[in-house]
Amino acid sequence: MDRIFYTIFALFKFNLNKNLKTTIASLKRGQRALIKEITSDIIPLKLLEMGCLPGNEVELLQTAPFQCPMYLNVNGSHLAIRKEIAAQIEVQII
Amino acid sequence: MAKQVKVSLIGNPNTGKTSVFNLLTGLNQQVGNYPGITVEKKEGICKLSRGVKAHILDLPGTYSLNASSLDENVVIELLLNKNDKDFPDVAVVVSDVENLKRNLLLFTQIKDLDIPTILVINMADRMNRKGITLDIPVLEKELNTKIALVSARKKEGIDELKKLIESYALLPKSSCVNALSFAPEYFDRLQKAFPNQSLYKLWLVITQDVNFRKFNKQAIAIAPDFKIKSESELKRLQQKETIKRYQFINDVLKKGLIVDEKAATGMRAKLDRVLTHKFWGYFIFFAILLLIFQAIYDWSSYPMDMIDEAFAWLSEATKSALPAGPFVDLITEGIIPGLGGIVIFIPQIAFLFLFISILEESGYMSRVVFLMDRVMRRFGLSGKSVVPLVSGTACAIPAVMATRNIENWKERLITILVVPFTTCAARLPVYLIIIALVIPDEKVGWIFSYQSLTLMFLYFLGFGTAVGSAWLLNKILKIKSKSYFVIEMPGYKIPLFKNVVINVIEKTKAFVFGAGKIILAISIVLWVLASFGPNENFNNADQIVTNANTNLSQEEIDQKIASHKLEYSFIGYAGKAIEPIVAPLGYDWKIGIGIISSFAAREVFVGTLATIYSVGSDEEETIKNRMAAEVNPITGAPLFNLASGISLLLFYAFAMQCMSTLAIVKRETNSWKWPMAQLVFMSALAYAIALIAYQVLK
Numbered sequence: 139m140d141r142i143f144y145t146i147f148a149l150f151k152f153n154l155n156k157n158l159k160t161t162i163a164s165l166k167r168g169q170r171a172l173i174k175e176i177t178s179d180i181i182p183l184k185l186l187e188m189g190c191l192p193g194n195e196v197e198l199l200q201t202a203p204f205q206c207p208m209y210l211n212v213n214g215s216h217l218a219i220r221k222e223i224a225a226q227i228e229v230q231i232i
Numbered sequence: 233m234a235k236q237v238k239v240s241l242i243g244n245p246n247t248g249k250t251s252v253f254n255l256l257t258g259l260n261q262q263v264g265n266y267p268g269i270t271v272e273k274k275e276g277i278c279k280l281s282r283g284v285k286a287h288i289l290d291l292p293g294t295y296s297l298n299a300s301s302l303d304e305n306v307v308i309e310l311l312l313n314k315n316d317k318d319f320p321d322v323a324v325v326v327s328d329v330e331n332l333k334r335n336l337l338l339f340t341q342i343k344d345l346d347i348p349t350i351l352v353i354n355m356a357d358r359m360n361r362k363g364i365t366l367d368i369p370v371l372e373k374e375l376n377t378k379i380a381l382v383s384a385r386k387k388e389g390i391d392e393l394k395k396l397i398e399s400y401a402l403l404p405k406s407s408c409v410n411a412l413s414f415a416p417e418y419f420d421r422l423q424k425a426f427p428n429q430s431l432y433k434l435w436l437v438i439t440q441d442v443n444f445r446k447f448n449k450q451a452i453a454i455a456p457d458f459k460i461k462s463e464s465e466l467k468r469l470q471q472k473e474t475i476k477r478y479q480f481i482n483d484v485l486k487k488g489l490i491v492d493e494k495a496a497t498g499m500r501a502k503l504d505r506v507l508t509h510k511f512w513g514y515f516i517f518f519a520i521l522l523l524i525f526q527a528i529y530d531w532s533s534y535p536m537d538m539i540d541e542a543f544a545w546l547s548e549a550t551k552s553a554l555p556a557g558p559f560v561d562l563i564t565e566g567i568i569p570g571l572g573g574i575v576i577f578i579p580q581i582a583f584l585f586l587f588i589s590i591l592e593e594s595g596y597m598s599r600v601v602f603l604m605d606r607v608m609r610r611f612g613l614s615g616k617s618v619v620p621l622v623s624g625t626a627c628a629i630p631a632v633m634a635t636r637n638i639e640n641w642k643e644r645l646i647t648i649l650v651v652p653f654t655t656c657a658a659r660l661p662v663y664l665i666i667i668a669l670v671i672p673d674e675k676v677g678w679i680f681s682y683q684s685l686t687l688m689f690l691y692f693l694g695f696g697t698a699v700g701s702a703w704l705l706n707k708i709l710k711i712k713s714k715s716y717f718v719i720e721m722p723g724y725k726i727p728l729f730k731n732v733v734i735n736v737i738e739k740t741k742a743f744v745f746g747a748g749k750i751i752l753a754i755s756i757v758l759w760v761l762a763s764f765g766p767n768e769n770f771n772n773a774d775q776i777v778t779n780a781n782t783n784l785s786q787e788e789i790d791q792k793i794a795s796h797k798l799e800y801s802f803i804g805y806a807g808k809a810i811e812p813i814v815a816p817l818g819y820d821w822k823i824g825i826g827i828i829s830s831f832a833a834r835e836v837f838v839g840t841l842a843t844i845y846s847v848g849s850d851e852e853e854t855i856k857n858r859m860a861a862e863v864n865p866i867t868g869a870p871l872f873n874l875a876s877g878i879s880l881l882l883f884y885a886f887a888m889q890c891m892s893t894l895a896i897v898k899r900e901t902n903s904w905k906w907p908m909a910q911l912v913f914m915s916a917l918a919y920a921i922a923l924i925a926y927q928v929l930k
Contacts, residue, residue: 184298188295191475192475206605207605
């Protein structure tokens with residue numbers, strides 16, 4: 139009984155973590171998502187200027203070996219960014 | 233003087249800005265550098281109507297006025313300085329119909345500078361295929377501007393654009409969106425502190441890291457009622473500004489732009505699936521590299537041979553047409569071969585830039601960067617360094633010029649510095665003759681011979697050293713350059729023939745007139761050193777040799793005289809002077825001369841040895857036999873043995889012996905510091921490794 143509770147709890151926690159930390163870096167090829175609030179200072183202004191803004195749709199088109207760089211379609215703009223930047227942009231998968 | 237309208241062409245990269253520039257100016261254009269920096273400055277003249285001309289400046293491509301590179305600084309420095317002689321009467325913002333939303337961001341910023349602005353919507357020929365419909369009057373009203381719908385590919389809409397430029401005085405000057413309205417309190421205070429300045433300009437001065445001469449950040453910082461915010465707060469405000477601008481753009485485009493997704497067709501997705509594929513992407517890229525390599529290495533050898541022969545003929549013809557004398561010798565043996573030494577590189581440069589501009593124009597180059605970025609980044613290089621490094625295997629000169637596409641200055645500098653390590657074609661004749669001399673002609677296993685394995689090893693050695701020193705330089709060089717790597721992946725396009733041709737001509741001209749001058753000067757100096765001697769031994773060479781060898785034929789005596797003259801010329805004395813330095817590497821003074829003259833160009837080595845050994849012809853077999861018979865003055869053993877041969881091979885692999893490369897590096901880095909560093913570092917490394925090799929193998 140304990141074990142079942144524990145498993146359920148672990149699963150729940152896992153899902154919670156996953157929901158909190160979904161970023162562009164965790165997308166799979168062909169997956170689409172909506173960009174959430176952009177808060178990190180690391181994200182260059184240039185990326186915002188190229189259309190990477192909160193509320194916009196992003197699709198992962200392709201990745202180079204080792205998932206870096208990542209080739210995205212953000213709101214009609216096609217761009218490639220390195221994984222460490224992609225991991226800073228929170229998204230919600232749709 | 234006729235009236236000239238000053239026009240600045242501004243726009244995002246990949247919008248076809250350069251095509252519009254080429255259409256407006258034709259071949260009537262000049263390429264130079266902005267003073268003190270290596271950003272390319274392109275300007276041209278366009279005839280608008282009778283008596284009215286436009287001076288057109290093609291500013292570097294930029295995504296916004298928030299500058300993040302030297303190129304982008306140029307744009308904002310010019311647009312904020314009314315006293316600059318290039319300050320535009322009218323700004324022409326070029327946009328691409330497929331990326332209108334993103335392109336309009338820059339447009340709204342330019343509008344805020346109160347400069348009359350025209351919006352060019354380029355690539356109008358693609359509208360049908362992409363299912364795009366535009367309502368031009370609505371867009372003109374909302375954006376408070378005049379729009380020219382242009383197709384640079386079909387040469388449509390250019391006349392309308394010219395008319396708009398000519399009547400620039402009628403254009404509205406005010407902005408189209410109040411982008412700084414999101415923080416009224418802050419910006420009101422700023423405006424109150426400087427009531428005479430435009431608010432957006434003030435904001436740019438605060439946020440940009442650019443040299444604005446008179447009006448700078450300090451002037452704002454000491455204002456009594458206003459305090460500049462911290463960097464991260466400023467950044468937050470810039471983000472809000474960008475969001476605000478995009479809201480405006482979205483609203484405008486809702487009214488003026490319809491996209492029918494169903495009608496949209498495109499090759500992008502299909503091509504990308506193959507060209508950026510984890511296996512096929514690399515496969516195709518290496519196949520293209522092979523093709524480029526083949527072109528520079530093989531195809532260009534035909535025009536190069538023709539140029540070589542033409543200059544040899546010209547030299548002979550001049551010699552027989554003019555009376556003999558030192559001045560004619562200077563022309564026939566110094567200047568004409570010097571010019572030939574410049575012209576002979578033109579086929580290689582033209583071929584390389586033909587390929588590079590096709591790859592750039594078609595949009596493929598961004599895919600190369602995408603594929604190679606991760607590998608190259610480890611060594612402090614960029615994904616874009618691949619093409620220069622590979623073309624360096626043919627010749628370092630076009631390769632150094634090809635680094636211009638690398639935006640990040642540090643990555644570009646490192647690429648320029650390490651490219652000369654790759655085994656260029658000029659090393660090949662030296663390698664071939666020495667390998668034939670000292671490496672046994674035996675087979676390992678069934679297929680490979682020791683000789684071909686040695687050659688292959690030398691190629692790997694060159695590439696390995698290049699990558700290794702890049703890694704080292706990345707650790708050593710302290711150059712601040714933002715490298716966050718955001719690259720646009722533009723749509724695929726068939727390259728415009730005109731753009732490709734203009735680019736090839738431009739790059740060739742840059743080489744001939746930039747590096748060419750220095751090459752010619754050094755050729756003349758080397759000729760003087762080899763053609764004059766300090767004493768009687770040189771001046772009376774004819775007599776001395778004739779008296780000593782009475783039983784030889786006239787031809788043999790002539791060869792002996794040439795050899796004797798070289799020995800007692802200034803360069804001969806220089807060779808003897810450095811003998812103590814090169815002796816530990818296993819060389820004598822004759823090889824010393826070969827090495828000194830190789831600093832003009834490596835392939836000169838074989839020719840110089842031919843003269844010194846007075847074999848009278850450049851044929852490999854004869855020189856080889858003559859070299860094999862040479863005896864080391866100290867040991868009495870054959871001069872070319874395994875130890876000295878390997879030492880010489882390694883010396884040529886590492887040493888910076890190419891004045892043309894030094895000249896082009898000077899041109900591209902705008903300073904003598906970097907080519908001199910290359911010369912010293914590479915030659916020192918070559919000396920050290922050759923020394924170790926000789927002493928160990930001896």
